Amino acid sequence: MALVEARGVVKRFGEQTVLDGVDLEVEPHKVVALIGASGSGKSTLLRCINGLEALDGGTIRVDGRSVLQDDIKLNRLRRDVGIVFQSFNLFPHMSVIDNVMLAPRKVLGVSKADAADRARWLLDRIGLADKADAFPDRLSGGQQQRVAIVRAMAMRPKVLLLDEITSALDPELVDEVLEMVTDLAHEGMTMILATHEMDFARDVADKVCFLHKGSILEEGPPAEIFGSPRHERTAEFLRRSLEGRSR
Amino acid sequence: MTGAQGATRPPYGRAPARARAFAVASLGFAVVGGIAAAIRSQSTDNDWLAVFLLALPLSIAALYYGRHVETQVVDVDGDEADEAVARTSRRIAVAAIATSAALCLGLAIWSAWDGLQDVGDTFFSWENIKSSFPDVVEGFWLNIQIFIIAEILVLGWGLVVATMRRAPGRAAMPLRWFAVVYVDVFRGLPAIVTIYLVGFGLPLTSLPVVSNPDLSIDIGPFHLDQLACLGILALTLVYGAYVAEVYRSGIESVHWSQDAAARGLGLSRGQSLRFVVVPQAIRRVVPPLMNDFIGLQKDTALLNVLGVLEGFNIARIYAGNEFNLSAVTGLGICFLVITIPMTRFADYLVKRDQKRLQAAGG
Numbered sequence: 001m002a003l004v005e006a007r008g009v010v011k012r013f014g015e016q017t018v019l020d021g022v023d024l025e026v027e028p029h030k031v032v033a034l035i036g037a038s039g040s041g042k043s044t045l046l047r048c049i050n051g052l053e054a055l056d057g058g059t060i061r062v063d064g065r066s067v068l069q070d071d072i073k074l075n076r077l078r079r080d081v082g083i084v085f086q087s088f089n090l091f092p093h094m095s096v097i098d099n100v101m102l103a104p105r106k107v108l109g110v111s112k113a114d115a116a117d118r119a120r121w122l123l124d125r126i127g128l129a130d131k132a133d134a135f136p137d138r139l140s141g142g143q144q145q146r147v148a149i150v151r152a153m154a155m156r157p158k159v160l161l162l163d164e165i166t167s168a169l170d171p172e173l174v175d176e177v178l179e180m181v182t183d184l185a186h187e188g189m190t191m192i193l194a195t196h197e198m199d200f201a202r203d204v205a206d207k208v209c210f211l212h213k214g215s216i217l218e219e220g221p222p223a224e225i226f227g228s229p230r231h232e233r234t235a236e237f238l239r240r241s242l243e244g245r246s247r
Numbered sequence: 248m249t250g251a252q253g254a255t256r257p258p259y260g261r262a263p264a265r266a267r268a269f270a271v272a273s274l275g276f277a278v279v280g281g282i283a284a285a286i287r288s289q290s291t292d293n294d295w296l297a298v299f300l301l302a303l304p305l306s307i308a309a310l311y312y313g314r315h316v317e318t319q320v321v322d323v324d325g326d327e328a329d330e331a332v333a334r335t336s337r338r339i340a341v342a343a344i345a346t347s348a349a350l351c352l353g354l355a356i357w358s359a360w361d362g363l364q365d366v367g368d369t370f371f372s373w374e375n376i377k378s379s380f381p382d383v384v385e386g387f388w389l390n391i392q393i394f395i396i397a398e399i400l401v402l403g404w405g406l407v408v409a410t411m412r413r414a415p416g417r418a419a420m421p422l423r424w425f426a427v428v429y430v431d432v433f434r435g436l437p438a439i440v441t442i443y444l445v446g447f448g449l450p451l452t453s454l455p456v457v458s459n460p461d462l463s464i465d466i467g468p469f470h471l472d473q474l475a476c477l478g479i480l481a482l483t484l485v486y487g488a489y490v491a492e493v494y495r496s497g498i499e500s501v502h503w504s505q506d507a508a509a510r511g512l513g514l515s516r517g518q519s520l521r522f523v524v525v526p527q528a529i530r531r532v533v534p535p536l537m538n539d540f541i542g543l544q545k546d547t548a549l550l551n552v553l554g555v556l557e558g559f560n561i562a563r564i565y566a567g568n569e570f571n572l573s574a575v576t577g578l579g580i581c582f583l584v585i586t587i588p589m590t591r592f593a594d595y596l597v598k599r600d601q602k603r604l605q606a607a608g609g
Contacts, residue, residue: 083511093527
C-alpha cells in the first residue's frame with residue numbers, strides 16, 4: 001500500500017488555482033522528486049501533505065490517515081511527516097542540540113537524557129557533534145540545513161518532505177546537503193523532494209514527477225523522464241534547465 | 248617677479264605666520280575687551296556683551312585658519328619651523344576662544360546674579376527640601392506601590408488584549424473589535440482625562456466593587472484606599488492599551504516561517520507559541536515595555552487630581568504653604584532616582600540587541 005496517497009488535490013489562493021487535481025502515490029522506502037518551473041505547485045503540494053495548507057478539494061492520506069484541517073489530528077499526523085524548508089528555519093534562540101531535542105521532548109514526551117543522546121548521535125553522524133551547543137547563527141548555511149534535516153529526522157518520521165532545500169544555499173555548500181539526503185535515501189527513508197537540481201533528482205529518485213500549472217503532466221522512472229520525455233512541455237523544461245546549468 | 252617669488256618661497260611660507268598673528272590679535276581682543284567691559288560695567292551694564300560677541304567669532308576664525316594652515320603645511324611636508332608656527336597659532340586661537348567664552352559666561356552670571364540666587368532659593372532651598380522630605384518620601388512610597396501593582400496588572404491585561412486582537416476565526420470577531428476599539432480609545436485619550444473619569448465617575452455608579460467606598464488593597468507592604476485603587480484601575484486601562492500593542496508587534500515580528508517550522512515538527516499551536524514564538528518575541532519586547540513602564544511610573548503623579556495623597560500632592564501642599572517649590576524638587580529627585588537607571592537599562596538592552604543582530608549578520 002502506498003505510504004502517501006494524494007487524490008485529485010485542489011488548492012486555490014484566492015482566484016488562482018495552484019494545484020489542479022494532483023494524483024500522487026509514494027511507496028514506502030521510495031524517493032519521489034517533484035520537478036517543474038517555479039510556481040508549478042511543487043512547494044504547495046508538499047505543504048498540503050504536511051497539512052500546513054488546507055485543501056480546497058481531493059484527499060491526501062498518509063499511512064492510511066487522512067490529512068484533515070483539525071488541529072489534534074494534524075498534530076498527530078505531523079509526527080509521521082517531517083518537513084524541511086528552503087530557508088532552514090532553525091529556532092535562533094536555541095542551541096543546535098535544543099533545536100533537535102525540542103519536538104521529541106514536547107511532542108513525543110521523550111526524556112531529556114534520551115532526547116539528548118539521540119540528538120548527539122544524529123549530529124555525530126553528520127559530523128556536527130562539536131556544534132551541538134552552538135547557536136544557529138554561528139553555522140554556515142549548509143550546516144544549518146543539515147541540522148534542520150536532523151531536527152526533522154529526530155522525530156523518526158515515516159516520510160520526509162524536502163522543499164527546495166538547496167535553493168537558498170551558496171553553490172559550494174549544496175553538495176554537503178545533497179550527500180546527506182543521498183545517504184538517507186540509501187538507508188531506505190521515504191522522501192518527497194521538490195528540487196531544481198536535475199542531476200540530483202536523476203541520481204537519487206525512484207520516481208520523477210513533472211508538474212506544470214498545478215497538475216502532474218508526466219511521471220515515471222528518472223531514466224524515462226530525463227531520457228525520453230513523452231510530453232513536449234517536459235522536454236522543453238528539461239532543455240531549459242540544462243541550458244541554465246551550462247551558463 | 249611673481250614667478251621668481253613663487254620659486255624661492257614654499258607654497259605656504261607666509262600663511263602660518265599670518266594665522267599666528269590672527270590668533271594673537273583675537274586673544275588680545277578678548278582680553279582687552281574683557282577688561283574694558285569690566286570697567287564699563289561698574290557704571291552702566293550690558294556693553295560687555297557686544298565686545299565679546301566680536302571676540303568670539305574672531306577667535307573661532309583664528310582657530311579655523313590656524314588649523315587649516317597646519318594641515319596644509321604638514322601635507323606639503325613644509326619645514327619644521329613652519330609646522331611649529333602653525334601649531335602655535337592653533338593653540339593661541341584655542342586659548343582665545345576659551346578666554347572669550349569664559350569671560351562671556353562669567354559676566355552673564357555676574358549680571359544675573361540676583362536672579363540666579365532667587366532660582367536657588369525657590370527651587371533648591373536646602374531648608375525646605377530637608378523639612379519636607381520625610382513626608383514627600385512617604386507620599387512617594389504610595390507612588391511606588393501604585394506603579395508596582397499597576398505594572399503587574401498591565402502585564403497581564405495587555406497580554407489579554409493582545410491575544411483577543413489576534414484571536415483566530417469568525418466567532419472571535421467581537422473580541423477582535425473590542426480590542427481594536429479599546430486600544431484606539433485609551434491610547435487616544437489624555438491619561439489625565441481617563442484618570443479623572445474613572446476616579447470621580449465610577450464611585451457615582453452602582454457598579455459592584457469599584458463603587459464600594461470600602462474598596463482597598465491590604466497585602467503585605469501594600470496599603471491602598473479606594474481612590475488609589477481607582478487610580479490604579481485608570482492607569483491600567485491607559486497603559487494596558489500601549490502594552491497590548493507592544494506585545495502584538497513583538498509576536499508579529501517573529502517571522503511566520505518559525506511557526507511553520509514548529510508546526511511542521513508536530514508541535515501544537517500552543518506549544519509553538521510557548522516554545523518558539525513567544526521566547527523570541529519577549530527579547531524584542533522588553534525594551535519598549537520598559538519605556539512604557541517608565542511612562543507609567545511618571546504618570547502616577549497625575550493621580551493628584553483625584554486627591555490621592557501621593558508624593559506630588561504632598562509636595563504641592565508644602566510648596567503652597569511655604570511659597571517655595573523646593574519640596575517639589577525633592578519629589579523630582581525621588582522620581583529621577585528610579586527612572587534614570589531604568590531608562591539607562593532600557594537603552595543598554597536595545598544596544599545589546601542591536602549588537603547581537605549585527606553579529607548574526609542580519
